[in-house]
Amino acid sequence: xxxxxxxxxxxxxxxxxxxxxxxxxxxxxxxxxAGTFDTHVDTWLSGVDPAFSRKLGDRGWLGMTWxxxxxxxxxxAMERYAVTxxxxxxxxxxxxxxxxxxxxxxxxxxxxxxxxxxEILPRIAAGECFFVIGMxxxxxxxxxxxxxxRAVRNGDGDWVVNGAKVWTSNAHHSHYGIVLVRTTPADPAxxxxxxxxxxxxxxxxxxxxxPIRILDGGHHxxxxxxxxxxxxxxxxxxxxxxxxxxxxxxLAFERSGPERFLSTYPLVAEFARRVAxxxxxxxxxxxxxxxxxxxxxxQMSMRIAAALDRGELPNIPAALVxxxxxxxxxxxxxxxxxxxxxxxxxxxxxxLGRALAEAQLHAxxxxxxxxxxxxxxxIVARGLGLR
Amino acid sequence: xxxxxxxxxxxxDILTGFEPFALTAERRWDAGLWGALASAGLTGVGLPxxxxxxxxxxxxxxxxxxxxxxxAGAVPVAEQLLVAGPALLAADLDLPSPEEPTxxxxxxxxxxxxxxxxxxxxxxxxxxxxxxxxxAGVASHVVVLAPAPAGISGxxxxxxxxxxxxxxxxxxxxxxxRGSLVLDQVGTSGTLLTEAQASEVRARYALARAVQLxxxxxxxxxxxxxxxxxxxxxxxxxxxxxAIQMELAEMAGEVTAVSALTDAAVQAxxxxxxxxxxxxxxxxxxxxxxxxxxxxAHQVHGAIGFTQEHxxxxxxxxxxxxxxxxxxxxxxxxxxxxxxxxxxxxxxWPALTRVV
Numbered sequence: 030x031x032x033x034x035x036x037x038x039x040x041x042x043x044x045x046x047x048x049x050x051x052x053x054x055x056x057x058x059x060x061x062x063a064g065t066f067d068t069h070v071d072t073w074l075s076g077v078d079p080a081f082s083r084k085l086g087d088r089g090w091l092g093m094t095w096x097x098x099x100x101x102x103x104x105x106a107m108e109r110y111a112v113t114x115x116x117x118x119x120x121x122x123x124x125x126x127x128x129x130x131x132x133x134x135x136x137x138x139x140x141x142x143x144x145x146x147x148e149i150l151p152r153i154a155a156g157e158c159f160f161v162i163g164m165x166x167x168x169x170x171x172x173x174x175x176x177x178x179r180a181v182r183n184g185d186g187d188w189v190v191n192g193a194k195v196w197t198s199n200a201h202h203s204h205y206g207i208v209l210v211r212t213t214p215a216d217p218a219x220x221x222x223x224x225x226x227x228x229x230x231x232x233x234x235x236x237x238x239x240p241i242r243i244l245d246g247g248h249h250x251x252x253x254x255x256x257x258x259x260x261x262x263x264x265x266x267x268x269x270x271x272x273x274x275x276x277x278x279x280l281a282f283e284r285s286g287p288e289r290f291l292s293t294y295p296l297v298a299e300f301a302r303r304v305a306x307x308x309x310x311x312x313x314x315x316x317x318x319x320x321x322x323x324x325x326x327x328q329m330s331m332r333i334a335a336a337l338d339r340g341e342l343p344n345i346p347a348a349l350v351x352x353x354x355x356x357x358x359x360x361x362x363x364x365x366x367x368x369x370x371x372x373x374x375x376x377x378x379x380x381l382g383r384a385l386a387e388a389q390l391h392a393x394x395x396x397x398x399x400x401x402x403x404x405x406x407x408i409v410a411r412g413l414g415l416r
Numbered sequence: 417x418x419x420x421x422x423x424x425x426x427x428x429d430i431l432t433g434f435e436p437f438a439l440t441a442e443r444r445w446d447a448g449l450w451g452a453l454a455s456a457g458l459t460g461v462g463l464p465x466x467x468x469x470x471x472x473x474x475x476x477x478x479x480x481x482x483x484x485x486x487x488a489g490a491v492p493v494a495e496q497l498l499v500a501g502p503a504l505l506a507a508d509l510d511l512p513s514p515e516e517p518t519x520x521x522x523x524x525x526x527x528x529x530x531x532x533x534x535x536x537x538x539x540x541x542x543x544x545x546x547x548x549x550x551x552a553g554v555a556s557h558v559v560v561l562a563p564a565p566a567g568i569s570g571x572x573x574x575x576x577x578x579x580x581x582x583x584x585x586x587x588x589x590x591x592x593x594r595g596s597l598v599l600d601q602v603g604t605s606g607t608l609l610t611e612a613q614a615s616e617v618r619a620r621y622a623l624a625r626a627v628q629l630x631x632x633x634x635x636x637x638x639x640x641x642x643x644x645x646x647x648x649x650x651x652x653x654x655x656x657x658x659a660i661q662m663e664l665a666e667m668a669g670e671v672t673a674v675s676a677l678t679d680a681a682v683q684a685x686x687x688x689x690x691x692x693x694x695x696x697x698x699x700x701x702x703x704x705x706x707x708x709x710x711x712x713a714h715q716v717h718g719a720i721g722f723t724q725e726h727x728x729x730x731x732x733x734x735x736x737x738x739x740x741x742x743x744x745x746x747x748x749x750x751x752x753x754x755x756x757x758x759x760x761x762x763x764x765w766p767a768l769t770r771v772v
Contacts, residue, residue: 305761317753321700328676406665415655
């Protein structure tokens with residue numbers, strides 16, 4: 030039937046993944062006991078801790094699937110899946126390296142020059158080099174074909190970049206951005222043509238990083254402004270004019286991971302503590318319902334990890350998982366609110382009240398980042414043969 | 417073509433001769449469809465030949481149940497192949513002939529007295545009412561799970577010859593018979609199960625319904641996508657309207673989630689793992705999807721889908737029924753909640769990574 034394009038084969042069971050899962054659990058328990066981090070909601074956006082990222086690099090838990098010659102560990106996507114899932118469930122501070130490990134690295138592996146790979150990938154795998162995604166712009170939102178940041182070659186063959194990117198998570202802590210630019214003027218008849226990706230060192234002259242605060246006052250987002258920024262000619266990523274195809278392929282990595290349904294897992298964990306201390310059958314049933322949704326999402330997301338192991342780029346199933354997963358991340362708040370008597374506050378002495386407050390104030394982001402759910406559903410509709 | 421593709425093909429071929437019909441008190445099931453399946457040996461698939469079955473794997477039996485659910489086949493195949501048959505075998509009780517329909521029921525209010533010592537397969541007398549018996553009045557045999565006799569822990573699995581027992585008239589929302597059987601000192605063979613074994617039998621029933629729900633949800637989505645492509649309004653197919661695309665994509669998300677989890681739970685059963693939490697999760701997740709998928713399917717189909725002349729109701733009425741059968745959504749949600757909490761509140765995440 031026509032929904033086959035949305036369906037992937039089940040993920041094979043992986044002993045290696047369960048092995049590394051146990052190692053990560055042990056590591057996290059020791060770190061928590063030592064007080065090196067506190068559990069929070071949505072830490073893959075807001076939990077920046079470069080020292081923690083370096084520890085993960087030392088353990089071999091970054092760049093896990095990449096070739097050893099680039100600092101990787103040649104492990105399976107299923108093993109990487111287990112590691113990322115454990116970090117998210119624990120609410121560990123992973124935001125510093127998240128984008129670099131998840132998508133910029135794989136991007137460089139696929140499209141980067143040998144020089145770019147050798148210089149950058151080992152540093153990402155060591156937890157020492159962080160990236161931002163330079164796709165959205167102030168006037169373009171989800172409509173990436175409308176971007177206006179442009180790059181033109183100067184007499185030396187370098188690129189001169191002008192424009193602005195927005196919603197760049199943690200640009201103020203990052204070293205590079207992979208930035209989608211127009212390298213030929215926009216053509217209304219071919220909206221997806223003429224775009225390219227540049228690998229831009231964020232310390233170059235002409236780059237200004239302006240903070241944009243989110244609802245809880247946190248500074249994760251930025252506006253990154255490029256004014257006559259001279260980017261060396263050899264920092265083109267992939268092919269000139271192939272930018273649209275490259276960002277589309279990249280989105281399978283961006284949209285499919287367990288961070289698309291586990292942002293609010295630390296809230297669920299706090300809720301489970303409350304349920305264990307009560308004898309409220311309604312709360313117990315709610316925990317059961319939330320668990321069933323998590324279990325289904327794990328199966329869907331693991332199928333994508335397995336497809337990545339097979340060398341596929343399952344864009345349409347990834348869009349579907351992200352739609353279902355991020356809807357769940359928000360629903361968790363309402364489901365829990367209905368069965369507990371607690372006031373959300375970032376200052377609450379009750380950890381459940383704090384987790385609820387964090388989850389609530391971050392909630393509008395879940396269904397926006399990485400493509401709004403309306404855009405994702407359009408992609409799913411294409412998979413159903415409707416477009 | 418794999419073995420399962422072949423099984424599915426065969427069941428589909430048989431189904432083409434038996435279009436779904438609206439069930440009535442006079443026409444409680446599709447005896448003709450059952451007869452055709454039984455003559456093809458399909459009502460014994462997954463049950464070993466030495467026990468009188470047709471052989472084959474669990475996956476074959478699941479494929480048959482799913483295909484019949486897609487076609488709204490009004491026959492007790494899910495109960496027989498996935499619950500009653502395997503439960504009897506595991507309890508060392510004799511299987512009735514697979515050509516005669518056997519169903520399964522929870523008999524929580526039935527009292528059981530051992531006629532002999534009750535150790536291993538033995539003789540018992542059963543007394544009380546078994547409610548909500550799927551295919552009551554249709555099935556020749558009913559396998560019941562009843563509380564163990566006073567003073568003994570666990571439960572008794574017993575095989576009841578239902579051919580001479582009158583069933584009350586009661587039907588689920590789809591018109592499938594769900595009457596009660598009154599047992600008045602009925603003597604039969606049975607086996608004492610441990611609490612864990614009894615839980616697994618209950619879970620098998622929930623998983624059987626989840627398999628049916630998953631298949632019917634997939635079919636409802638496929639029908640709705642097809643309808644949206646064919647039905648024109650305002651000069652173009654419904655499926656070209658963005659609002660309709662959003663609804664179909666939401667349905668697809670729900671259906672994909674249910675399919676992935678149900679597949680995983682079936683695999684867990686096949687591996688011989690403890691399937692209670694996996695089955696609970698599949699049943700609860702499928703039940704949650706029913707609300708979204710049935711609502712949006714009817715919305716997209718418009719008024720025609722709200723009539724008996726259109727086929728949609730054959731599956732949406734079953735979806736609304738099945739989600740609350742074989743243990744309610746509430747009951748299985750509590751089982752799953754308690755299951756993930758069993759190791760203490762700090763072990764919930766590790767528990768979640770072990771269920772499937």
